Amino acid sequence: MNTETTHCFHCQELLARDYPQRYSSVINNTSRFFCCPACAAVADTIYNLGLEQYYRQRDEKPQRPTPITLSATELEAQYQSVLRAIDENISEIQLFIPDIHCTSCCWLIEKRLLQLAAVREAHAQFHSHKLTVRWHKTSLSLHDLLQSLQNIGYRAAPWLPSTQQETIQSQQKKMLQRLGVAGILAMQIHMVAMGSYFGAEANIQRWLDVVALLLSLPLWFYCADIFFSNAKRSLSNLLNRKQPSFALSMDIPIALAIVAAAIASIIAVIKGTDDVYFDSIAMFVFLLLGARFLETQARNRLTEFAQEPTLPQTCVRLRDEKPETISTHSLQMRDCVLINNGIVPVDGTVLSGSAAIEQAIITGEFLPVQKQAGDTVIAGTTLISGELIVQAEHWGADSHIAHLHQRMEQALSNKQYRHATARLLYEKVAQFFTPIVLTLASGSALFWWWTDAARALPSLLAVLVASCPCALTLALPTALTAATLQLRRHGILITGSHVLQMLPSIAQFVFDKTGTLTQGRMHVIHTQTFSHFSAEDCLALAGAMEHYSLHPIASAFRTTLKTPIVFAAQDITSLLHCGIEAKQHDDIYRLGKPTWACDNPQQQSVIDGAMPIYLSKNGTALAVFFLGDPLRATALHSIQQLQSSGIHCTIASGDHSAAVQTIANTLSMSAAHRNCTPEQKVSLIENLRQQHGAVLMVGDGINDGPVLAHADISVALADASQTAQLAADVILLNNRLDDLLVLRSVALRTQKIVQQSLIWALLYNLSILPLAAIGWLAPVHAAIGMALSSLLVTLNALRLFPRQR
Amino acid sequence: MASFYLIIPVAIIFCIIAVSAWLWASRSGQYDDLDREARRIFEDDDKNPPQI
Numbered sequence: 001m002n003t004e005t006t007h008c009f010h011c012q013e014l015l016a017r018d019y020p021q022r023y024s025s026v027i028n029n030t031s032r033f034f035c036c037p038a039c040a041a042v043a044d045t046i047y048n049l050g051l052e053q054y055y056r057q058r059d060e061k062p063q064r065p066t067p068i069t070l071s072a073t074e075l076e077a078q079y080q081s082v083l084r085a086i087d088e089n090i091s092e093i094q095l096f097i098p099d100i101h102c103t104s105c106c107w108l109i110e111k112r113l114l115q116l117a118a119v120r121e122a123h124a125q126f127h128s129h130k131l132t133v134r135w136h137k138t139s140l141s142l143h144d145l146l147q148s149l150q151n152i153g154y155r156a157a158p159w160l161p162s163t164q165q166e167t168i169q170s171q172q173k174k175m176l177q178r179l180g181v182a183g184i185l186a187m188q189i190h191m192v193a194m195g196s197y198f199g200a201e202a203n204i205q206r207w208l209d210v211v212a213l214l215l216s217l218p219l220w221f222y223c224a225d226i227f228f229s230n231a232k233r234s235l236s237n238l239l240n241r242k243q244p245s246f247a248l249s250m251d252i253p254i255a256l257a258i259v260a261a262a263i264a265s266i267i268a269v270i271k272g273t274d275d276v277y278f279d280s281i282a283m284f285v286f287l288l289l290g291a292r293f294l295e296t297q298a299r300n301r302l303t304e305f306a307q308e309p310t311l312p313q314t315c316v317r318l319r320d321e322k323p324e325t326i327s328t329h330s331l332q333m334r335d336c337v338l339i340n341n342g343i344v345p346v347d348g349t350v351l352s353g354s355a356a357i358e359q360a361i362i363t364g365e366f367l368p369v370q371k372q373a374g375d376t377v378i379a380g381t382t383l384i385s386g387e388l389i390v391q392a393e394h395w396g397a398d399s400h401i402a403h404l405h406q407r408m409e410q411a412l413s414n415k416q417y418r419h420a421t422a423r424l425l426y427e428k429v430a431q432f433f434t435p436i437v438l439t440l441a442s443g444s445a446l447f448w449w450w451t452d453a454a455r456a457l458p459s460l461l462a463v464l465v466a467s468c469p470c471a472l473t474l475a476l477p478t479a480l481t482a483a484t485l486q487l488r489r490h491g492i493l494i495t496g497s498h499v500l501q502m503l504p505s506i507a508q509f510v511f512d513k514t515g516t517l518t519q520g521r522m523h524v525i526h527t528q529t530f531s532h533f534s535a536e537d538c539l540a541l542a543g544a545m546e547h548y549s550l551h552p553i554a555s556a557f558r559t560t561l562k563t564p565i566v567f568a569a570q571d572i573t574s575l576l577h578c579g580i581e582a583k584q585h586d587d588i589y590r591l592g593k594p595t596w597a598c599d600n601p602q603q604q605s606v607i608d609g610a611m612p613i614y615l616s617k618n619g620t621a622l623a624v625f626f627l628g629d630p631l632r633a634t635a636l637h638s639i640q641q642l643q644s645s646g647i648h649c650t651i652a653s654g655d656h657s658a659a660v661q662t663i664a665n666t667l668s669m670s671a672a673h674r675n676c677t678p679e680q681k682v683s684l685i686e687n688l689r690q691q692h693g694a695v696l697m698v699g700d701g702i703n704d705g706p707v708l709a710h711a712d713i714s715v716a717l718a719d720a721s722q723t724a725q726l727a728a729d730v731i732l733l734n735n736r737l738d739d740l741l742v743l744r745s746v747a748l749r750t751q752k753i754v755q756q757s758l759i760w761a762l763l764y765n766l767s768i769l770p771l772a773a774i775g776w777l778a779p780v781h782a783a784i785g786m787a788l789s790s791l792l793v794t795l796n797a798l799r800l801f802p803r804q805r
Numbered sequence: 806m807a808s809f810y811l812i813i814p815v816a817i818i819f820c821i822i823a824v825s826a827w828l829w830a831s832r833s834g835q836y837d838d839l840d841r842e843a844r845r846i847f848e849d850d851d852k853n854p855p856q857i
Contacts, residue, residue: 057847103845121849123834125837173831173836173837176831176836177827177831177832180827180828180831181824181827184820184823184824184827185820185824188816188817188820191816192813193811204809205811207809207813208809208813211813211819214817215820217815218824291846
């Protein structure tokens with residue numbers, strides 16, 4: 001059998017052979033299988049357009065496509081805010097494409113759109129998931145444009161980023177532009193300044209000085225305006241009568257030094273003397289901008305954009321016993337909805353029917369739960385088998401899952417706000433440092449003014465430049481950047497800027513159970529046989545029986561590949577609540593609950609936290625399999641290491657079974673909380689924080705979203721749900737729990753290096769200040785000293801990289 | 806030394822060209838998405854894309 005039969009060719013979804021909606025389609029002369037007509041249509045479109053390269057290049061699987069349900073006029077209204085006319089014919093639209101998973105997606109989207117004759121420009125950004133399209137609106141309607149995206153499997157939404165994110169992005173860009181311009185100008189100014197170092201003739205020297213002045217003007221007024229505007233803001237805060245703020249910014253001495261040196265140099269050019277500082281200012285501004293750029297880069301790493309959980313856009317409504325497929329938008333309260341497959345579209349109460357529903361999205365547990373009349377179902381959960389008629393109560397933006405997502409977003413933005421307002425270390429230092437510098441500078445200038453007026457200005461400049469906190473401001477960002485890169489090589493992705501600074505002080509780790517400490521998948525942990533069949537034969541038989549099933553239990557048996565027996569799909573029936581039955585040569589094999597599978601089930605020793613599944617032939621038990629969700633290979637070692645370094649580890653699980661306690665015992669964790677709703681997990685974290693300070697949370701499910709957003713540092717594994725990854729500050733790409741140890745040790749080393757650099761920078765600045773004040777230091781030497789001190793700090797940060805092998 | 810009066814204005818012109826090239830590149834968004842550009846080399850373009 002072709003391997004492709006088990007996965008949808010497009011979305012890679014696992015297919016069962018008795019899956020009701022299985023489609024095959026001939027694509028590029030090869031027969032391929034799909035989970036739904038939408039996927040088949042997408043793959044067909046991609047091949048017909050000659051874009052099949054996408055399937056070779058992609059490294060993430062795409063979402064299952066959903067059709068557009070809005071009418072053309074509804075669309076126009078919805079997208080009004082992101083549409084704008086460039087000229088009479090051309091319009092531009094900015095779209096948010098949630099399904100961009102890798103750079104191949106960007107390629108596919110751009111290619112597809114540019115093939116349309118009406119499309120002029122298309123640019124897809126990988127990180128922000130933003131798509132900008134310019135096209136002839138008269139020859140191609142918005143609906144058709146979105147439809148052509150839909151045809152290759154991408155949903156679109158209006159581009160509505162948060163204003164905070166927009167500001168960060170534009171600031172970053174502004175800073176980079178200034179840095180580049182300052183670099184080019186500084187090189188030119190230095191080249192011109194070489195003239196005076198090599199003793200040019202007097203008239204040439206005048207000409208060179210004028211050129212240096214001309215080149216310096218854009219540097220002062222354009223590149224250095226950041227320092228001037230900051231200094232102005234700080235001064236106006238100081239002079240604010242209602243609420244004077246005495247927190248003097250470090251930018252005041254910087255701005256003062258630039259202004260003083262600039263004025264002195266202009267006077268020198270007019271008078272024709274040699275005391276010009278153009279090159280010193282240029283170097284000073286360039287180095288400071290570089291430090292500032294690195295610092296903002298490290299601080300404002302762009303967070304991924306929030307994405308609503310995907311709920312089905314359509315549902316089957318029963319009206320007068322007749323089913324009709326409608327958009328969920330046009331549902332009305334208490335409508336009856338028929339659910340017989342896939343993702344549940346509404347929150348509601350079951351009126352009739354019975355079904356197995358997998359609620360991992362809410363509880364994190366993958367074993368399905370039985371639902372009958374009177375029970376409630378939640379939108380976003382998955383129906384595994386059975387059929388339900390549900391009275392719709394909430395859907396769309398009002399559903400439980402959408403509220404969960406909103407709460408998480410809110411917690412996330414609060415968290416970002418908390419960290420943005422947390423004062424940077426150097427700002428704290430600046431508070432007492434700046435007044436000292438200003439007093440010292442003016443004191444020494446005044447002293448020299450009385451004694452030797454010619455030395456007043458150089459000493460003023462030397463003090464201001466020498467006190468420049470360049471190395472101080474660089475200490476943190478360089479170390480953080482080096483550590484982040486180093487961790488990324490290890491497969492640890494850091495998205496929260498506070499992680500490395502905060503981690504060393506955290507003494508409490510909270511873990512989710514399923515999928516985090518455990519593998520999140522059922523495994524056969526023990527087999528016991530009752531007949532002459534060997535354990536391997538029994539496993540193989542069970543594997544053959546479960547071959548077509550989508551039930552989470554089936555995955556436990558799928559690993560056994562060599563099946564001696566092959567059942568035809570029609571000989572297998574799965575029975576709700578019981579198990580699976582297969583027929584061959586008048587023999588009936590059953591796999592499932594003890595009481596159903598065997599006529600007289602034998603008493604068995606019970607394994608803690610494991611589920612017994614019996615295999616029987618014509619009612620006689622052949623074997624019993626104990627299924628469990630085993631720990632990840634690295635869990636025990638990691639937890640022991642963490643505990644031995646004094647970290648308190650806790651489990652918070654949505655699971656209600658005794659397995660939680662078993663795992664806590666195995667890992668010798670003192671505290672385990674089971675049966676936790678997402679809200680309870682959040683309040684657990686709050687309690688822990690009040691008792692013992694900051695908390696780190698490791699989780700994986702959508703249900704962990706809110707708690708991850710609340711924790712001081714949140715960690716998700718790479719195979720976690722997208723919601724969890726979105727809320728996480730750290731993603732462990734290799735799915736290894738022992739990477740937590742690496743993360744912690746790198747954070748500790750980073751902290752040490754930052755401390756060393758800070759101590760060095762402070763000592764340097766404090767010791768050089770008196771030298772500058774008594775006039776032993778020329779401004780240019782102060783600038784060189786500053787550069788060397790910054791270099792030392794940067795080199796110190798590079799020690800975070802291990803030596804190349 | 807008189808050649809300085811010619812060479813330096815030429816250098817300034819080059820400097821202006823470099824600065825404007827940099828600003829143009831940055832404003833047209835070439836530094837906005839560095840992950841995408843790093844992989845663009847692997848995307849081979851077909852010579853005659855079919856017109857739809």
